Amino acid sequence: MATRQKKNKAVRRALAVGAGLATAGALVAALPAGASDTKGGGGYGHGRYVDVQLLSFNDLHGNLEPPTGSAGRLTHLNEDGTTKTIEGVGGVEYLATHLRQARQGHPYSVTAAAGDMIGASPLVSGLFHDEPTIEALNKLKLDVSSVGNHEFDEGARELARIQNGGCHPTEGCFEEGRTFEGADFPYLAANVTDEKTGRPMLDPYFVWEKDGVRIGFIGVTLEGTANIVSAEGIKGLKFGDEVETINKYAKVLERKGVKSIVALLHEGGAPASGAYNYDCDSPGPGDGISGPIVDIAKNVTPQVDALVTGHTHQAYACTIKDPAGKPRTVTSAASFGKLYTDTTLTYDRRSKDIVRTAVASANHVVTRDVDPADDMSDLIKRYKALAAPISGRPVGHISASIDNPQPDPKDPAIGIERPLGNLIADAQLEAMAPADKGGAQLALMNPGGIRMPLTYAQSNGEGDGVVTYGEAYNVQPFTNMMWAVDLTGAQLITTLQQQVSGANLGSPKILQVSKNFTYTLDLTKTGADRIVVDSVRLNGEAIDPAKTYRVAMNEFLTGGGDGFAVLKEHKNKLVGSSDLDVFTAYLGAHSSASAPLAPPALGRITIVK
Incomplete structure (x- = not known):
C-alpha cells in the first residue's frame, strides 16, 4: 500500500501542468509544483454536454467521530416558515457513506474541499497531529482542497509534512511499522507566498481531467489568515488578496486551455437564516447573504464558474452576480462534516466551458440513519485504541x-x-x-x-x-x-x-x-x-x-x-x-x-x- 501511494504521488507530480514553483525558502520541505491530475481515460463518450458532479465540503476540523451536542445539530426551515432542529448529524463514517452513495450513477464526479480539514481537531485526530484525518480524507477519495487558516495551526513546516508525509519531527511515528504517507490530494495555496520570492508555498491550482473533460481548481485562504494564526509558524509567508490571486490564476488556466474553473476559497458569508436549506436567493440572487464572500464573489473574474467557500461554518447554496452581471453559484456546507454540497456542472465539450445556466446546487444532510463506512470505523477504532490511555x-x-x-x-x-x-x-x-x-x-x-x-x-x-x-x-x-x-x-x-x-x-x-x-x-x-x-x-x-x-x-x-x-x-x-x-x-x-x-x-x- 505504501509503495503504491508513493507511486501515485510521483505520477501526479509528473503530470503537473503548472510552471515549476520553488519552495518558500527554508520554511517548508519541497512540495509538488504544478497542478494537474488525470482521472480516468479511454474514450470521450457521446454527446456535446457532460454533467460533472462536484461534491464539496469544508471546515471538517478533524471531526472523525460524530460531533456531539450543539456541534452535531442543524436547523431545517419548513415550508410554512417554522424551523425544526435535526439532531445527531455528521461523523466521517457517515459522510463517507453519503458521498459514496451520491457518486453512484455519476461517471464524472470530483470531490473538493474549501479548507480547515485539519486543525482545532478533537483528540482522536489532534493527538496524532491530524494524521488520522488525512488518512480518512484519502479513503474518502478527496481530489483537492484549498488550505484554510487552521492548516497553519502548527506552522508551515508541519503543513508541508501533512502534504508530503513522514513521521512527526519530534514525536516520531505513532505506530510501529507504519509511516505516515501524507495527503493523496493536493492542498492548494495560491495566495500564500514566500515574502522574498513571491512564489506560492504549495500548488496554486489543480486540473481534474477525465475523458477530455477538464476542470481547473484554484485554492486560496482568506487574506486575513495571518491575524488568526500563531505568528511564529508563518514567518516569511505573505497572504495575498483573494480576488487578485484567483483572477491571476484563472488567466493562467485559460492560457493552458482550461476554461472550466472552480475557486476553492476559505472565506465565507452569513446567510440571513441559520437553516441549512434557507433560500439565500430570495427575493433575488444573493440578497439573503452578507459578509466578505459577497464582495469577493462580485469581483472574481467571470472566467470562474463556481465558488466553493468555508470559514464561517455557515450553510448556503446561493447565486451571486459576477462582474458581468451573470449569476454564479457560491456554496458552503457548514462544518464538522454535517453537510455536503452536490453541484451539477454542465460541461460543453465544444467550448470546453461550464454552461452557467445549467448549474444546480444543494446542501444535503449527513444523517446517521445509513450504515457507517467500515473502513472509517476501523480507522477510528485504531486511533481511539492508541489514544485510550490518555483520553x-x-x-x-x-x-x-x-x-x-x-x-x-x-x-x-x-x-x-x-x-x-x-x-x-x-x-x-x-x-x-x-x-x-x-x-x-x-x-x-x-x-x-x-x-x-x-x-x-x-x-x-x-x-x-x-x-x-x-x-x-x-x-x-x-x-x-x-x-x-x-x-x-x-x-x-x-x-x-x-x-x-x-x-x-x-x-x-x-x-x-x-x-x-x-x-x-x-x-x-x-x-x-x-x-x-x-x-x-x-x-x-x-x-x-x-x-x-x-x-x-x-x-x-x-x-x-x-x-x-x-x-x-x-x-x-x-x-x-x-x-x-x-x-x-x-x-x-x-x-x-x-x-x-x-x-x-x-x-x-x-x-x-
Missing part, C-alpha cells in the same frame, strides 16, 4: 451540558456570552490570579478557541456527567500557553471596542470574560460605539483608563490574534501553564461525582437590542 482519564464532573452556542443570524444576541466561555475564563483567572502565577485580576478568552460544548448526555447513550480528558481536549485543542500581562484601562476598553470594529466590524469576535468583569453591549449602535464605555467595570468599580490591570489570556490573543491589535501592546508578561491544563485543573478542583459542576450563570455582558 479516557476522568478530569471532572458536570450536572448538565455546558453549551457553546454559535452566532445566529436571526438573533444577534445569541452566541455573545456563552456558558462554556464563562467557565473557561474563570478557570484561566483562577490559575493566573496568585501573585506568583501572574497576579491576574481578570481573564479574556477568544470565542474561536472554544471548539466543542461539554455534553452531559452523548448520542451513544452515555450520560453520567463524567468529563474525560478527551472531552476537555475537544473543547480546547490548541493547548496555547497562558500569559498574565499588564494592560491599561484605556487598552482594556479599546480591546472591547475592537471586538466590534476594525477587522471585526463585519464579523464580531466577542471575548468571553471572567466573573466580576462586566459591561454593556448595545446592538442598536454600530462599530466601537456598541461598547458602552461607562458600563465597563471590574468588581463593581469603573475601569480607570490610566490605571494598570493584570489580565490573563492565551498566547494567541497576546499576539494580537482575531484582530485585537491593541493586545500586542501588553507589558510585563508572565507565562503559565497551557489553557488545556488550566481547564482540566479547574474541573478537577471544582467538581466531584457527588458535587458536579453546574453551568455558569450568564449576565456578565448586558445586551441591548
Whole structure:
C-alpha cells in the first residue's frame, strides 16, 4: 500500500501542468509544483454536454467521530416558515457513506474541499497531529482542497509534512511499522507566498481531467489568515488578496486551455437564516447573504464558474452576480462534516466551458440513519485504541451540558456570552490570579478557541456527567500557553471596542470574560460605539483608563490574534501553564461525582437590542 501511494504521488507530480514553483525558502520541505491530475481515460463518450458532479465540503476540523451536542445539530426551515432542529448529524463514517452513495450513477464526479480539514481537531485526530484525518480524507477519495487558516495551526513546516508525509519531527511515528504517507490530494495555496520570492508555498491550482473533460481548481485562504494564526509558524509567508490571486490564476488556466474553473476559497458569508436549506436567493440572487464572500464573489473574474467557500461554518447554496452581471453559484456546507454540497456542472465539450445556466446546487444532510463506512470505523477504532490511555482519564464532573452556542443570524444576541466561555475564563483567572502565577485580576478568552460544548448526555447513550480528558481536549485543542500581562484601562476598553470594529466590524469576535468583569453591549449602535464605555467595570468599580490591570489570556490573543491589535501592546508578561491544563485543573478542583459542576450563570455582558 505504501509503495503504491508513493507511486501515485510521483505520477501526479509528473503530470503537473503548472510552471515549476520553488519552495518558500527554508520554511517548508519541497512540495509538488504544478497542478494537474488525470482521472480516468479511454474514450470521450457521446454527446456535446457532460454533467460533472462536484461534491464539496469544508471546515471538517478533524471531526472523525460524530460531533456531539450543539456541534452535531442543524436547523431545517419548513415550508410554512417554522424551523425544526435535526439532531445527531455528521461523523466521517457517515459522510463517507453519503458521498459514496451520491457518486453512484455519476461517471464524472470530483470531490473538493474549501479548507480547515485539519486543525482545532478533537483528540482522536489532534493527538496524532491530524494524521488520522488525512488518512480518512484519502479513503474518502478527496481530489483537492484549498488550505484554510487552521492548516497553519502548527506552522508551515508541519503543513508541508501533512502534504508530503513522514513521521512527526519530534514525536516520531505513532505506530510501529507504519509511516505516515501524507495527503493523496493536493492542498492548494495560491495566495500564500514566500515574502522574498513571491512564489506560492504549495500548488496554486489543480486540473481534474477525465475523458477530455477538464476542470481547473484554484485554492486560496482568506487574506486575513495571518491575524488568526500563531505568528511564529508563518514567518516569511505573505497572504495575498483573494480576488487578485484567483483572477491571476484563472488567466493562467485559460492560457493552458482550461476554461472550466472552480475557486476553492476559505472565506465565507452569513446567510440571513441559520437553516441549512434557507433560500439565500430570495427575493433575488444573493440578497439573503452578507459578509466578505459577497464582495469577493462580485469581483472574481467571470472566467470562474463556481465558488466553493468555508470559514464561517455557515450553510448556503446561493447565486451571486459576477462582474458581468451573470449569476454564479457560491456554496458552503457548514462544518464538522454535517453537510455536503452536490453541484451539477454542465460541461460543453465544444467550448470546453461550464454552461452557467445549467448549474444546480444543494446542501444535503449527513444523517446517521445509513450504515457507517467500515473502513472509517476501523480507522477510528485504531486511533481511539492508541489514544485510550490518555483520553479516557476522568478530569471532572458536570450536572448538565455546558453549551457553546454559535452566532445566529436571526438573533444577534445569541452566541455573545456563552456558558462554556464563562467557565473557561474563570478557570484561566483562577490559575493566573496568585501573585506568583501572574497576579491576574481578570481573564479574556477568544470565542474561536472554544471548539466543542461539554455534553452531559452523548448520542451513544452515555450520560453520567463524567468529563474525560478527551472531552476537555475537544473543547480546547490548541493547548496555547497562558500569559498574565499588564494592560491599561484605556487598552482594556479599546480591546472591547475592537471586538466590534476594525477587522471585526463585519464579523464580531466577542471575548468571553471572567466573573466580576462586566459591561454593556448595545446592538442598536454600530462599530466601537456598541461598547458602552461607562458600563465597563471590574468588581463593581469603573475601569480607570490610566490605571494598570493584570489580565490573563492565551498566547494567541497576546499576539494580537482575531484582530485585537491593541493586545500586542501588553507589558510585563508572565507565562503559565497551557489553557488545556488550566481547564482540566479547574474541573478537577471544582467538581466531584457527588458535587458536579453546574453551568455558569450568564449576565456578565448586558445586551441591548
